[in-house]
Amino acid sequence: MIAKLGQRFNAAGIGSAARVLLRDRSLMLPHVHVPDISWIDWRALKERGFAGVVFDKDNTLTAPYVATVWPTLGESLEECRKCFGENVALLSNSAAGLYQFDPAGVEADALEKSLGISVIRHGSKKPAGNADALKKRFGCDASLLVMVGDRHLTDVVYGNKNGLLTISTEPLTLKGEPFIVTRVRRFEDAMLRRWKSSGLKPPPHSLHTTEFDFIKDPGCW
Template sequence: MWWTELKAAVGQRINMEGIVSSVAVFVRDRHLALPHVLVPDIRYIDWTELHRKGFRGVVFDKDNTITAPYSLTLWGPVSSSIDRCKSVFGCDMAVFSNSSGLYEYDHDGSKARKLEGKIGIKVIRHRVKKPAGTAEEIEKHFGCQASQLIMVGDRPFTDVVFGNRSGFLTILTEPLSLAEEPFIVRQVRKLEVYLVNRWFRRGLKPISHALIPDPTECVKDPPPL
């Protein structure tokens, strides 16, 4: 048991699949790291407009997207946006995380069940850590193609790369809190943000999405706190 917990703790901090993928993206597929939409946090997302455009479901990363790192509860300020998302998409929402629900570190699904009980959103069980793998488990859960789904996350080289490769509409948020994030993760994040901003400034464009040619239509001012 102690070995499983240690492996999980180390593995969640060092994503070897992500490192290999990042090198490939940097060398030849830089556009895959560019999100369709950039927002400070999910309160800026217009869920009603996205649903009107034909999207059928929303997939959230967990840590620093809707919860603080390693937390099982929603980050307070974004709770209202989650409620609005539920009012629009109903049960067609899920978490796809490299911690809760990943069989390698959550072999019995206990972390996923705890998270589901706390936030009221289904956690998709899966075998391969983002950005590697395919959207097969997600598509099976929602019963539709990935092109009809929205991927929301805080990491360009993980959430966005995975989402773009699979055909999702990708939305990148800023991290909710860096206080609990390991030092190495913070440094990698800084590099990711620097590269993405540099590529945008150089005129590199994200891949297009058929359902929403102008992604800015789904961004709004957040409601007052």
């Protein structure tokens, strides 16, 4: 029980989030926002020069605490794999891959088998931490990678502060999500709406031009 609470409590994340709210609000804004990953044009990303994709897990690829891909997203994930080959990986704030909670990599191994994507082993929860584990895994500069995730205060802030292109998704389901995460998510949404309407933009990225980049049929939603 204590271990589970430890896994869910993200002290570094709370500290980092506080800094964002006080100083670097633009870090919370994604370069692109889509309803879910099936809207992402993987080929366009590859053609623009991106070399790899880093996915969040819970509520981006799977339901929270579930080890199988959300049923309607399998095809898009396969397209992503076809475009980027081995350069597709998972960076999760769940126990899998975190040295603190999964030191032998048992959960990461199981997740790799279940999802068919490699799980990056790392030392801190997003948004804390630098991009060293990514550079080691992908062998390229972090600016050539795309971070895809459903949480602005974790996935987007982590990606933006480390120079990745950031794509945010709507959560797949609120069922099974911890109460505190749902409350923080509402807070994030309210802040984002306010900041966007005041004209705030995400940090500049050399391979990004508009918020409609890399979206299939952007006029459809």
